[in-house]
Amino acid sequence: MSAAALSPVLTPKRDSAQSIPYRIDGDAQGEWSLPLPIVLPELRVLPTPMQLFMFSAVTWNRHHIHYSADGARAEGHPDVVVQRTLIGNYFARHAGAWLGPAGRIGRLCWRVTGAAVPHQWLRCNGVVQDLVQDADESPDLGGGALLRLRYQGWLTAEGEREVASAEGMLCIQSPT
C-alpha cells in the first residue's frame, strides 16, 4: 500500500459523515469530514541485535541490558532487551506512516509494560480515536491552524503479550 493511500483524506462534509469543524487564523471556518475512529494499518517490526546496537550507539545509551546478553540475563531478562526509547519510535513510525506528509506528531506518550527481545516479531497497532477539542489537554504545538487527533497505540509480541501502550496527538494542517 502506498504512503499516499495511508494518509488522512479530508473531504467536504456530507450529511452521513462525522464532521470536523475547523478554524483558520481565527477567521475562516468550515466543516470537513474524517470518518473517525480510524483503525491504522499494522506495523510489524523484527528487532535484531544489530538494530539495538545501532540505537544504543546513536543515542549513547550504554546500559548493558541492551548489548550484553550476560548482563541482561543477570537482571532477569531472557536476552538483550529493546530500548524503551526505540519502542517509542515504533509508535512514531506507525502513526507517521498514516499521517504522511499531511501531518506530524505533536505529542507521543508511551509506557513500557513488558520486555521485547530480538528475533521476535512485534506488532504495532492503533486507532485514531477522535478530535481533540479540549484546550486543556492540547498544549500549544505551534504550526498555525491544525486539526488535532487523538492516537492510541499498542505494541504486542508473540502470543498477544503486551509490550507497550501509547497515546498521542497527531496534527494535520486544516484544509484550505
Place this chain on the structure above:
Amino acid sequence: MQHGASPVSGTTGPSDASSSPSTFDSTCWTFEVTERDIRRFLQAIGELTPLTAAAAEDTASEPPALTAPPLFFQVMAWQDVGPEHLSADGAPAEIQGGPPQARSMGGASDFTVLRQVRAGERIRVCSTLLGVECRQGRQGPLHLVSRQTTFTDAAGVEVARELATYVRRAA
C-alpha cells in the same frame, strides 16, 4: 562540523550550586544536529523512506537539509560523559536514583514535539531531575525517577520537551 554534544557548558535550576558531573540534577549543554546523526538514527529505528528520498535529492544542486524524525531528540538527551560517571550496569547517568546498585526497568515517556529539527541546527538541551518517588511494587520497593528535558533552538524557542519516568528497583 562538530558531531554530537559538546562538553557540559553550564548548569541551571535550583541545584546550580551543587551540580556536578556526578549528580546530573540539572544540567544544560549544546548539541549540533548533523546529517550523519540523522541518517544513523533513521537506520537505527528502521525508517528508511527519508533516506531514500534524500538519496534522490542528492543529485540536486542544493538539496534541502535532512529533517530529523520526531523523536530524534533522544539522540541529544544523554551527555557524552565518561564511563566513570556511570553505574556498573552502564545505565545513563541522568537516570540514576533510588538505592545504590539499583536496576533500571522500563518506564515511560511523554514527548511534546513543537517542530522537527534539521541538520545544521544547534539545540540547547536542559535536563532536570524532578524527583524520586518510592512506591511499593509486587517484588519490593520501586523508585520512580522523573526527569524533564527541554530542547531549545538557536533563537531561544522551545522545539520539544520530554517528561520521562524511569523505574529503578533494588538489585
